[in-house]
Amino acid sequence: MAQEVSNGNHNSSAKPPPTPSPLRFSKFFQSNMRILVTGGAGFIGSHLVDKLMENEKNEVIVVDNYFTGSKDNLKKWIGHPRFELIRHDVTEPLLIEVDQIYHLACPASPIFYKYNPVKTIKTNVIGTLNMLGLAKRVGARKKATWGNVNPIGVRSCYDEGKRVAETLMFDYHRQHGIEIRIARIFNTYGPRMNIDDGRVVSNFIAQAIRGEPLTVQAPGTQTRSFCYVSDMVNGLIRLMEGENTGPINIGNPGEFTMLELAENVKELINPNVEIVMVENTPDDPRQRKPDITKAKELLGWEPKIKLRDGLPLMEEDFRLRLGVPGKN
Numbered sequence: 159m160a161q162e163v164s165n166g167n168h169n170s171s172a173k174p175p176p177t178p179s180p181l182r183f184s185k186f187f188q189s190n191m192r193i194l195v196t197g198g199a200g201f202i203g204s205h206l207v208d209k210l211m212e213n214e215k216n217e218v219i220v221v222d223n224y225f226t227g228s229k230d231n232l233k234k235w236i237g238h239p240r241f242e243l244i245r246h247d248v249t250e251p252l253l254i255e256v257d258q259i260y261h262l263a264c265p266a267s268p269i270f271y272k273y274n275p276v277k278t279i280k281t282n283v284i285g286t287l288n289m290l291g292l293a294k295r296v297g298a299r300k301k302a303t304w305g306n307v308n309p310i311g312v313r314s315c316y317d318e319g320k321r322v323a324e325t326l327m328f329d330y331h332r333q334h335g336i337e338i339r340i341a342r343i344f345n346t347y348g349p350r351m352n353i354d355d356g357r358v359v360s361n362f363i364a365q366a367i368r369g370e371p372l373t374v375q376a377p378g379t380q381t382r383s384f385c386y387v388s389d390m391v392n393g394l395i396r397l398m399e400g401e402n403t404g405p406i407n408i409g410n411p412g413e414f415t416m417l418e419l420a421e422n423v424k425e426l427i428n429p430n431v432e433i434v435m436v437e438n439t440p441d442d443p444r445q446r447k448p449d450i451t452k453a454k455e456l457l458g459w460e461p462k463i464k465l466r467d468g469l470p471l472m473e474e475d476f477r478l479r480l481g482v483p484g485k486n
């Protein structure tokens with residue numbers, strides 16, 4: 159935000175400032191917060207939109223190219239006076255007026271981001287540059303996300319793209335004074351995950367509902383830590399509203415092997431399914447667990463929903479979309 163700089167020459171004969179208008183507390187004069195969510199038609203983005211729309215002072219603008227997201231995720235807001243949906247690719251410049259930017263646009267599932275790696279890196283690098291340019295022009299606060307690194311592997315279009323995005327954020331912050339927040343998002347799960355995007359939680363839940371074997375990729379002892387999406391959204395908003403630039407890890411430190419995850423899904427969703435071991439993909443990280451000390455200390459945030467409580471919350475949404483009615 160720009161601030162006027164005083165030259166120290168105070169003119170004592172200057173007129174006193176005018177009395178503030180008594181109308182300043184009326185609703186009409188209180189401007190709304192215009193919030194841009196890029197990738198807002200996606201999984202995390204659409205849940206973030208739901209939460210932001212709960213606040214009557216927020217106007218939410220979503221920008222998405224629908225590569226992995228869908229209008230369906232936002233259908234309850236389409237036509238709402240405080241909501242706008244724009245089909246736009248963040249690799250192209252965008253000229254709009256906003257106060258805050260949540261920059262989430264980027265395919266997150268490995269099979270989608272590996273599908274067109276050049277586009278993935280462009281989305282991360284050029285997309286982030288465009289959003290920083292927008293933030294610089296309008297003086298908005300911007301928050302971006304980061305994922306983990308081998309510079310030449312099949313996951314590098316994503317990992318390295320996120321690293322450059324983070325460098326760009328800090329360069330714009332230091333060089334142009336842009337207010338920034340950086341969240342390092344760890345594996346997140348919940349309703350509205352793409353059913354067939356290959357991510358492990360959505361795969362297992364869909365397989366359990368269809369009565370198919372749960373495909374654990376070898377060796378099955380690799381670990382992940384899964385954060386329920388409402389906890390994630392609360393963490394992102396807490397970061398945006400606070401004073402710390404980050405980077406800050408947002409995730410759930412509860413760590414599970416993929417075999418343990420499969421056993422939990424089997425027990426909770428369909429005890430009749432088999433668990434089978436299948437081949438893995440290259441460069442699969444062997445362990446992932448966030449250290450959330452900073453989030454706890456600086457944001458007063460920690461996740462509330464345990465994996466065994468979160469998994470059943472996805473069942474109804476998945477059954478509806480798969481067209482498989484419930485057990486009762």
Ligand SMILES: NC(=O)c1ccc[n+]([C@@H]2O[C@H](COP(=O)([O-])OP(=O)(O)OC[C@H]3O[C@@H](n4cnc5c(N)ncnc54)[C@H](O)[C@@H]3O)[C@@H](O)[C@H]2O)c1
Pocket residue numbers: 196197198199200201202203221222223224225226227228246247248249261262263264265266267281285303304305343344345346347
């Ligand atoms: N879900 C996770 O476990 C996880 C983990 C780490 C980081 N993240 C990050 O969080 C963000 C959101 O992830 P998600 O799980 O909601 O993924 P998602 O694929 O469901 O959502 C991404 C959204 O971005 C849109 N998008 C992609 N490229 C775009 C482009 N060039 N222009 C405009 N829109 C574009 C997609 O259509 C989609 O709606 C991503 O930046 C991702 O890298 C997610």
Ligand SMILES: O=C(O)[C@H]1O[C@H](OP(=O)(O)OP(=O)(O)OC[C@H]2O[C@@H](n3ccc(=O)[nH]c3=O)[C@H](O)[C@@H]2O)[C@H](O)[C@@H](O)[C@@H]1O
Pocket residue numbers: 266267268304305306343344345356357358359361362373374375376380381382416438439442443
């Ligand atoms: O931050 C990142 O780098 C990325 O991390 C994850 O990618 P990943 O952890 O590989 O997530 P999944 O594809 O869900 O795989 C998790 C684990 O489950 C295993 N898996 C996957 C699918 C399956 O059917 N079975 C299975 O055992 C994989 O081998 C892997 O070890 C997220 O899905 C991405 O959104 C995120 O951006």
